[in-house]
Amino acid sequence: MKDEERQDDVLAQGHVPCDRRRFLSLGVGGALLAAGLSAPVQAAERLKSSARIVIAGAGAAGLAAAARLAARLDGAKITLIDARKEHLYQPGYTLVAAGIKPQNYVVVGRTADFVPRGVELLEESVAEFDPEGNRVVTSSGKTINYDYLIVTTGLKLDYDALEGMDVSRIGKDGLGSVYHSPAAAAATWALVDDFTRRGGVGVFCRPATEMKCAGAPLKHTFITEDYFRRRGTRGKTELIYHAHNKALFSVPIVSEKVRMLFRERGIKTRYDHVLTGIDIGRRIAVFTTPQGKVEQPYDFINVIPPMRAPDPVRFSPLAWQTGDFAADGWMEVDRATLRHKRFPNVFGVGDVAGVPKGKTAASVKWQVPVAVDHLLADLAGGKSEQRYEGYTSCPLITQLGRAMLVEFDYENNLVPSFPGVVAPLEELWVTWVMKTMALKPTYVAMLRGRA
Amino acid sequence: MKEFDPLVILAVFQEMLGFWLWVLLLLAIGGIVAFLVLWIREQHLVSRRLVQSEAVGLLGGVLALVIMAKVSSSGFTDAGGPLDWLLVGVIYGIGFIGTVILVYALMGWWDQFRRQS
Numbered sequence: 248m249k250d251e252e253r254q255d256d257v258l259a260q261g262h263v264p265c266d267r268r269r270f271l272s273l274g275v276g277g278a279l280l281a282a283g284l285s286a287p288v289q290a291a292e293r294l295k296s297s298a299r300i301v302i303a304g305a306g307a308a309g310l311a312a313a314a315r316l317a318a319r320l321d322g323a324k325i326t327l328i329d330a331r332k333e334h335l336y337q338p339g340y341t342l343v344a345a346g347i348k349p350q351n352y353v354v355v356g357r358t359a360d361f362v363p364r365g366v367e368l369l370e371e372s373v374a375e376f377d378p379e380g381n382r383v384v385t386s387s388g389k390t391i392n393y394d395y396l397i398v399t400t401g402l403k404l405d406y407d408a409l410e411g412m413d414v415s416r417i418g419k420d421g422l423g424s425v426y427h428s429p430a431a432a433a434a435t436w437a438l439v440d441d442f443t444r445r446g447g448v449g450v451f452c453r454p455a456t457e458m459k460c461a462g463a464p465l466k467h468t469f470i471t472e473d474y475f476r477r478r479g480t481r482g483k484t485e486l487i488y489h490a491h492n493k494a495l496f497s498v499p500i501v502s503e504k505v506r507m508l509f510r511e512r513g514i515k516t517r518y519d520h521v522l523t524g525i526d527i528g529r530r531i532a533v534f535t536t537p538q539g540k541v542e543q544p545y546d547f548i549n550v551i552p553p554m555r556a557p558d559p560v561r562f563s564p565l566a567w568q569t570g571d572f573a574a575d576g577w578m579e580v581d582r583a584t585l586r587h588k589r590f591p592n593v594f595g596v597g598d599v600a601g602v603p604k605g606k607t608a609a610s611v612k613w614q615v616p617v618a619v620d621h622l623l624a625d626l627a628g629g630k631s632e633q634r635y636e637g638y639t640s641c642p643l644i645t646q647l648g649r650a651m652l653v654e655f656d657y658e659n660n661l662v663p664s665f666p667g668v669v670a671p672l673e674e675l676w677v678t679w680v681m682k683t684m685a686l687k688p689t690y691v692a693m694l695r696g697r698a
Numbered sequence: 699m700k701e702f703d704p705l706v707i708l709a710v711f712q713e714m715l716g717f718w719l720w721v722l723l724l725l726a727i728g729g730i731v732a733f734l735v736l737w738i739r740e741q742h743l744v745s746r747r748l749v750q751s752e753a754v755g756l757l758g759g760v761l762a763l764v765i766m767a768k769v770s771s772s773g774f775t776d777a778g779g780p781l782d783w784l785l786v787g788v789i790y791g792i793g794f795i796g797t798v799i800l801v802y803a804l805m806g807w808w809d810q811f812r813r814q815s
Contacts, residue, residue: 347771648776669781676782680770688713697709 293321296626301383301393303373305329307337307608307694308597309399310361311615314696317363319623326391327362328383330372334358334694335429336687338608341463341644343432344425344549345470346440347683350433355687361694373400376563378590395592395622398578400560402459402598402606405553410524410533412550420527424550425467426459438547443474446483447546450532454553455491455521456575459598459606462641462653464488465495465505467549472512473646486513487543489520489534497604498659501643501651504672508645525550554606556599565593567601577601582657583634585618592625594618603657605639608686612693613638638662642682650678726796732803740806747805748798755798762793 300316302309305327313327339353355361362368369391375384382392404426406412417424418434421442425432442449449471453464468488475481488495488509495509495516496502509516517534520541524533525548532543554575555561561576565587568579578595579588582602587593596614598606617635624631637657644650652669654662661671669677692698711719737743766789767773774786 648772649778670779674778676772676774676776676778677785679772679776680766680785683770683772684714685710688710691713692706692709695709698706 294319294623294627295321296323298394298626299324299392300326300395300397300622301391302327302397302399303329303376303383304399304401304597304599305331305334305358305362305368306399306401306597307690308401308611308615309397310334310358310694311611311696312397312399312596312619313366314361314363314694315615315619316622317365318696319619320626323626325366326369326393327366328369328371328373328385328391329358330370330386331358332370334361336690338460338686338690340425340429340432341460341466341470342683343429344423344435344439344467345644345647346436347647350429352687353429353432355691355694363696373559375559376565378564378587378593381592393592395625396590396594397618397622398560398565398593398595398599399597400557400599402554403557403561405456405555406550408553409522409550411526412524412552413527416527417550421530421545421547422525422527422550423547424552425463426551435549439471439474442547443471443478443480443484445546446475446480447485448544449484449486450489450543450545450548451487452489452520452522452532452534452549453491453551456553456555457572457577457606458551458554460641461497461604461606462643464549464551466644468514469508469512469645470647471547472514477647481513485515487515487517489522489543490516490518491521493518498653498655498661500659500661501653501655501672504651505643522550554598556601560599565590565595572601582637583617584621584631585614585635586621594622603637604655605637607639607641608690608693609638609640609654612689612698615693640664642678642686644679644682645674648679649674649676650682651675652678652681725800729796729800729803732807733799736803736806736810739810744806747802747809751798751801751805754801755794758797758801759790759794761797762789 300323302313309327309329313325316325334355336353336355339348342348343350343353359368369385371385371387373383374386377383382390384390406414414427416422417427417431418437421438423435423438425435451464451468453461468486472486475484494502495505520534520536522532523535530545532545532548534541534543556566556576556578560566560578565578566576567573578599578601580586580595580600580602581588585594585596585600587595596618597611614635617633620633621631640652640654642650643653651672651674653671654664656662663669663671669675689698763774777783777786
């Protein structure tokens with residue numbers, strides 16, 4: 248039997264070539280691995296394998312997965328594909344747009360600096376996924392075959408879906424947009440700084456699609472309101488938050504808490520308002536509501552665009568074919584294992600995964616070890632029992648210097664890390680300290696596979 | 699966060715402080731060792747020196763709070779719950795005790811050095 252045929256054969260059985268004798272010699276480490284009980288990354292024995300693993304996307308999930316796989320595998324060919332030269336700490340955008348941190352705070356370094364030894368970085372993007380053929384095609388037309396694929400492409404900010412939107416005008420005419428880029432976040436802060444000195448109408452919103460860090464639009468609203476109060480200009484302003492449905496946050500108990508805080512701080516709330524267009528010159532936001540289109544004039548707006556899976560994923564067989572996640576092309580993965588439902592040698596981790604909630608760095612931190620453990624168990628011919636229950640967290644800033652540490656799962660349960668110590672719905676300085684001091688180092692340690 | 703792992707905590711502090719993590723650890727360990735050796739050598743605590751170092755320690759606690767406020771872009775005035783006040787106390791306490799130990803050890807060893815020369 249030729250090597251390629253043998254490869255196809257084992258793939259059909261859900262395994263890839265692995266040196267069985269070496270695996271048996273792993274002893275306790277191997278047994279733990281097969282049982283799905285993952286030991287700390289650095290301490291675990293390495294598993295010999297000649298598997299070809301492609302990781303599409305070198306964002307938080309891609310780099311963290313590469314670090315963990317490189318630490319656990321000996322002989323595997325791991326290829327990381329991403330054209331982006333810089334790695335950005337996206338959870339920091341809110342702090343830049345709040346004037347708390349400078350623009351360069353979110354630039355953590357070159358992507359290449361975080362690529363672990365033994366992993367090849369291909370500085371291109373994936374143009375096509377072909378899961379039936381177990382291959383991807385890059386932007387330059389290069390075909391790369393794989394035994395296992397981890398899709399970590401992140402998501403697409405679909406500004407084009409907003410009629411009249413022009414990203415080149417962010418930072419001018421009251422047009423802010425925190426999510427776009429570090430420069431846009433800094434430009435948004437310049438607008439907020441000016442707006443909170445002069446007053447006027449501030450418009451805030453979120454898209455109707457799945458989105459990364461659903462707490463960020465709320466944080467920005469709270470922070471802006473706090474600047475008004477601190478600067479004594481609160482009386483000269485009207486702040487309006489537009490929710491895309493009938494809630495302010497997907498977790499009901501948190502939504503209710505935010506509703507109370509908005510009421511206490513005089514932030515008006517409109518439900519079932521989805522931003523679908525904008526007239527930048529006239530400073531008018533257009534919302535689609537159940538009653539039709541509504542125009543809302545503004546002096547400042549934080550535009551958050553619809554978010555979807557990147558086109559190569561969205562228009563590939565990897566996307567959900569039916570259900571809530573189909574329209575925007577999120578990957579059809581099992582929500583507990585992150586394994587693709589139709590292509591078992593494919594995993595989807597991070598923002599691109601079509602799972603409820605949790606497009607955050609915290610989700611990535613808990614998703615990556617699960618997906619990696621399942622992949623390693625496949626290589627070892629075993630089975631992983633690890634499950635991702637939807638854990639995610641949001642240090643929801645409610646004013647400068649205070650935040651609520653909101654942690655929850657798929658079922659909307661609050662799952663506090665410090666039960667009885669840090670109350671999830673209490674505005675605390677300690678949570679602010681965590682957000683401003685500890686989260687970025689934790690994130691960077693995660694990229695290196697150390698957290 | 700689902701679990702605590704000392705290696706993860708170390709990794710996070712390494713990323714947070716970089717080179718300064720080791721400087722601070724050396725300072726802390728060096729200060730404690732210098733204090734303990736001095737205590738054993740003198741076989742008692744010198745009350746006058748202790749009171750003087752405690753006086754400086756009061757400022758050390760304040761300095762710790764100021765540094766914390768600077769690096770967190772906030773301050774203890776943002777404390778909103780009991781845990782926050784506990785954190786304020788812990789930060790002040792670390793600054794106070796650390797300064798007392800360091801100053802006491804420095805003064806003691808300076809005295810020893812002067813006596814010997």
